[in-house]
Amino acid sequence: MLGPVESRSVSPVFVGRATELETLSDALARAAAGDPQALVIGGEAGVGKTRLVEEFATAAGREGAVVALGGCVEIGADGLPFAPFSTALRALRRELPGELADAAAGQEEELARLLPELSDTALTRGADRSDEESMARLFELTARLLERVAAGRTVVLALEDLHWADASTRHLLAYLFRTLRTGRLVVLATYRSDDIHRRHPLRPFLAELDRLRTVRRVELGRFNRTEVGRQIAGILATEPDPAQVDEIFERSDGNAFFVEELAVAAHEGCCTGLTDSLRDLLLVRVEGLPEAAQRVARIVAEGGSTVEYRLLAAVAQLAEDDLIEALRAAVNANILIAAPGGDGYRFRHSLVREAVGDDLLPGERSRLNSRYAKALEADPTLVPADERVMRLASYWYHAHDPAKALPAVLDASVTARRRHAHSEQLRLLERAMELWDSTPEDVRATLRPVDYTEVYPPCGCDPATTPLRYLDLMAEAAVAGRLCGERERALKITKRALHLLEEEGDPMRAAWFWVQRSRLVQAQARGDGWKELGIAQELVRGLPPSEVHAEVLATAANWSMLRRPGPEAMSAAERAVEYARMVGAEDIELNARLTLGALMVDAGHIETGLAQMYQVRDEVLAHGLTAGVGRSHVNLPSVLEGIGRSEEAVGILREGLRLTQKMGLRDSEAWVWANLAESLISLGRWDEAAEAAVNAQQTGQSAKPRGGGSNSLAHLALARGELPEAARHLAAARASYGTHDPMPQNNLPMSRLALGTAAAEGRLLDARTEADRVLRAGFPPGTQRYAWPLLLAAAVVESDARAHALPAAQEGRAAFLERLCEATRKLTTGAPLWLAYEKWTRAELDRAENRATPDTWSDVITAFEALERPYDLAQVRHRLAEALLAIGGEDERARATELLRLTRATAVHLGARPLADAATRLAHRARLTLTAAPPLPPTDPADSLGLTTRERDVLRLVSAGRTNRQIAEELFISPKTASVHVSNILGKLGVSGRGEAAAVAHRMGLFPAETLTAGTSS
Structure with a gap:
């Protein structure tokens, strides 16, 4: 609208920053080679962060990269949720419309939470309820979207002014920094370091x-005298006087x-009489404008980071010609500049905006916001x-008009x-609670829970016709706090709510809040949450059926399934x-039915329980219930594995991986991986x-998977x-599970594992003590x-211990064996796997008393031959071979030889060296030749x-010079997994x-030279 304007105070010469530009150029080159890069640029206000990003963006564009810029928006000190990502994705959509559409295919509605243009339906009322994985799901899908867009060409995602970022933006950026592993992508962010005080929310970020070695930090320092001289020369287009430079x-x-402001001020002869305050210098530049331009600058300062022209015109209430002249004066003076896209105006530098805003009177600010x-x-x-909605909320709040x-x-x-x-939702709900008492009662009476809350703790009324209550806001805030990780704030809200409800x-309503406290107590590692659930159950006992009643019962049932089935x-x-x-x-019903099916299987009603769980799985898939998809593909295969149907479990788990990855259910995906590992074993x-x-281990957002x-x-x-590895992993498992919430x-x-490790290390009494501790505590039903x-x-x-006649085994042995036999007699054997375990356990107990016979072990083998457990079968074959050799006949020896061949072949295939060695030793003692079995590999120096x-x-x-990515491709693993293996190797070898x-x-001759040569040539 204003046409070309003078930009005298911006130097056309880019001064200094050679080292920083080299760092950014190196990141661009690495990204172009397929290694994503993450950088954070910090520096005080005015030090040149934006100029550096602009120079880098220009250079990246010359290299063929697509640059998407997004800035954190400041509106009355309130950041807009995901604003920089929305802006950057919008820029990507303009530059690469086809690539972005293909990358978002199938997940448009979810990704529209960041880029509304992707779908018309994502943000309508009645959308799916938020759940524990809602934000993580959005983050994972965003990461996948960026990786896919950057698969074919280099993409630079630059987010500026992170010091203004909302919490959700910070969380998403941190997630990207932690998880991006593929794609030709550079993600960089800038922040103002002098704003990061001790309690600033960016400091923990x-x-x-x-702690992330993948993120490079770049700190911009101030210019030295030589660089200042070069900058002034560029601004003034002439060599400055040395005294002026000084x-x-x-x-x-x-x-x-x-430097820019002072150089221009000196050039225009307005330095005389200035105070020592540089902030005053900024105001002097503004005060030199015509009165109408000063008025427009004050209006823009209070409107936000950028103010659209039509909005500015409506607020300024000037004739269009007068407004344009005022804007022209402010733009020519380099106070305001046209915003990207040409639809509005913003201050050339936020420092000027802050100076102008701080100079406004309190009443003036309220009036402008109004x-x-x-x-x-x-x-x-x-x-x-x-x-629109966020800005309107900010304007009215800062207008101090509660109604x-x-x-x-x-x-x-x-x-x-x-x-x-959810972080911004919580902050806004807390602001609403702050406004509640000062809002006229007749205004509050027009508000309805159905319009503003997702959860409806019942008050016996219809949420569509009953006025919104303060407790409704507290309920919504408690859930928002739990979902965004602000659990301490959520706990305080539930405590206040329960105090009011007394x-x-x-x-x-009280029962609903106690359920929330139960979840929060567990999440905060302050207990197992059962006390709170018990209070909730007492509160609803005898009351008519309701959604809360059902939720209390379903939550209690699920809690008990995991801890006291x-x-x-x-x-x-x-x-x-x-x-x-x-x-x-419906969602509570499906969740409860899944729990019920698992409990039925544990109780021995196997086929009925499995049918229930399969039906729930099919229904959640048909209805697209995201949370149900995750849980059904975790719980159903876990139950199948528990009854010995491992192959069936693996099929469902593979499908679960596909679905959880597609839907971005990262924590559910981690559970699926954990269960898959168990079934594959x-x-x-x-x-x-x-x-x-x-x-x-790598996928899980929470500790337990x-x-x-x-x-x-x-x-x-x-x-x-x-054994050292076993002990290390066992310690890691204990650390992940913690002690506050024990589960069988x-x-x-x-x-x-602790028992087995102690026995393998020869610590028999420690092994017995561990087992005895568990026996005395007893096994809950269903475990x-x-x-x-x-x-x-x-x-x-x-x-x-008996077979090896260990002296330490005798003291207390008889009493312990009796407790072991008693536990064996009481435990359920309803599934074929459990029955097989019972036969095996009894056979071992007979062997401990020197009563086991070949028939004893033949019965165990028959039980395991019907199951899909080769390692277990190999172990009981070894036991039968031992029993046959104790008899010593020719037929028995021939049969034992074949059993030991099978045992050793399985053990060698699995890498189960202790079992392979045991089979070899037994054959050697019995003078048997196992030539038909595959030989054990020679002792490997790597051992x-x-x-x-x-x-x-x-x-x-x-050793062949492969990169992590090449290793991943050759071994069919992810680059992240390859990286973990390399780190473990470096630690074990003690090298850096x-x-x-x-x-x-x-040096150790681990690999033949020809193998390495052949690998390198490929």
Whole structure:
């Protein structure tokens, strides 16, 4: 509109920053080679961060990269949720419309929370409820979107002014920095370092980045005198007087922006009489404008980072010609500049805007915000649609008009919730609670829960017709706090709510808040949450069916399924299903039915329970219920694995991986990986199991699926005789599970591993003590899938102790064996796997008393031959061979030879060296020849280094000069997994780099030279 304007105060010469530009150029080159890069640029206000990014963007564009810029928006000190990402994605959509559409295919509605143009339906009322994974799901899908867009060409995503960023933007950026592993992508962000005071919310974010080796930090310093001289010469287009350079350098202290301001002021002869305050210098420039231009500058200062022209015109209330002349004066003076896209205006530098804004009188600020709000209410098209609600809320709030501010802030909280920006939703709800008492009662009476809240703790009324209550806001805020990780704030809100409810006598609403406290207490590691659930159950006991009643029962049933399965848990699940059906709460019903099916299987009603779980899985898929998809593909295969149907479980888990990855359910994906590792171990696919377990560790956002991965790795290490590794992984599992919320599914497998590790290290009494501790505590009903392996491990220890006549085994042995036998008699054997374990455990106990016969072990083998568990079958074959050799006949010896051949072949294939060695020793003692069996591999020098089979493969490729990406492609693993293997190798070898690792491998002769040569040539 204004045409070309003078830009005298911006130097056409880019001064200094050679080192910083080299760092950015190096990042661009690395990204172009397929290695994503992350950088954070810090520096004080005015030091030149934006200019550096502009120069880099120009250079990147010359290299063929697509640059997408996004800035954090400041509106009355309130950041807009995901504003810089929305802006940057919009720029990507303009530059690469086809690529972005292809990358977003299938997930448009979810990604529209960041870029509304992708879908017309994502943010409508009645969208899916937020859940524990809602924000993580959006983050994962965003990461995948960027990786796909950047698969074919280099993309630079630059986010400026991170010091203004909302919490959700910070969380998403941190997620990208942690998880991006593929794509030709550079992600960089800038922030103002002098604004980061001790309590600034960006400080924890920066501290987290310091722990990430993948993020490079660039700190911009001030210019030296020579650079200041070059900058002044560029601005004035002439060589400056040395005395003038000295004066400006001294006053600006090398700050690039202040150098510009001082140089122009000196050139225009307005330095005389200036105070020492540089902020005053900025105001002097503004005060030199005509009065109309000063007025427009004050209006723009209060309107936000950028003010659209039509909005500015509505607020300024000037004749169009007068407004244009005022803008022309401000733009010519380089106070204001046209915003990108040409639709509005902003200050050339935020420091000037802050100076002008700070100079406004309190009443003047309120009046300006009120005029902005009224203009926007009169014509909502004055601002972009995705900013409208948030800006209106900010304007009315800072106008100090509660009657207008409360509904606007509540509308903004709904928008934040629909975008999964739960941190901003919580902040807005707290602002609404602040406004509540000062808002006229007649205004509050017009507000409805159905319009502003997603959760409806019942008050016996219709939320569509009953006025909104303060407790409704507290309920919504408690959920928002839990979902965004602000659990301490959420706990305080529930405490206040329950205190208020003590006087109101509303048991349903109180029960709902106690359920929230239960979840928060567990999440904060302050307990297991059962006390809170118990209070909730007492509050709803005897009340008519309701959604809250169903939720309380379903939550209690699910809690009990994991910790105290049994008849009470099943009864709660059945009533939860019944009540949910009565009130039409489909999501609660499906959740309760899944719990009920698992409890039925544990109780021995296997086919009925499985049918229930399969039906729930099909229904959540048909209805597209995201949370249900995750849970059904975790719980169903877990139950199948527990009853020995491992192959069936793997099929569902593979489908679960596809679905959770597609939907961005990262934590559910981690659980699927953990369960897949367990089932693959059972099936004898141990290398695949190890990869799955590592993926569970790396994928999980919460600790417990990482603990499951560590548990599986410990199991494999123990079976392979890698005892230090087993101990390390067991310690990691314990750390992940913690001690505040004990669960049999975690504790019993860990006790089994601790027992087995102690026995393998010759610490028989420690092994017995661990087993005895568990036996005395007893096994809750429904825990047989974890109890049987532990009982078996304890019986094996006692059996081997007798066979080897260990003196330490005698004291207390008889009493312990009696407790072991008693536990075996009481445990359920309803599934074929459990029955097989019972036969095996009893056989070991017979062996411990020297009563086992070949018939005893033949019966066990028959039980395991019908199952898909090759390692278990190999172990009982070894036992039968031992029993046959004790008889000593020719037929028995021939049969034992064949059994030992099979045992050793399986053990060698799995890498189970202890079992292979045991079979070899038994054959040697009996003078049997196992020539038909595959020979054991020769002793590998890598064994002395403690390397696993997969780590040997990785070290071979490292020695051949492969990168992590090349290793991943050759071994069919992810680059992240390859990186973890390399780190483990460096630690075990005690070296600091890949070159040293290759040198160690060469020195020890681990790999033939021709193998490395052949690998390199490819």
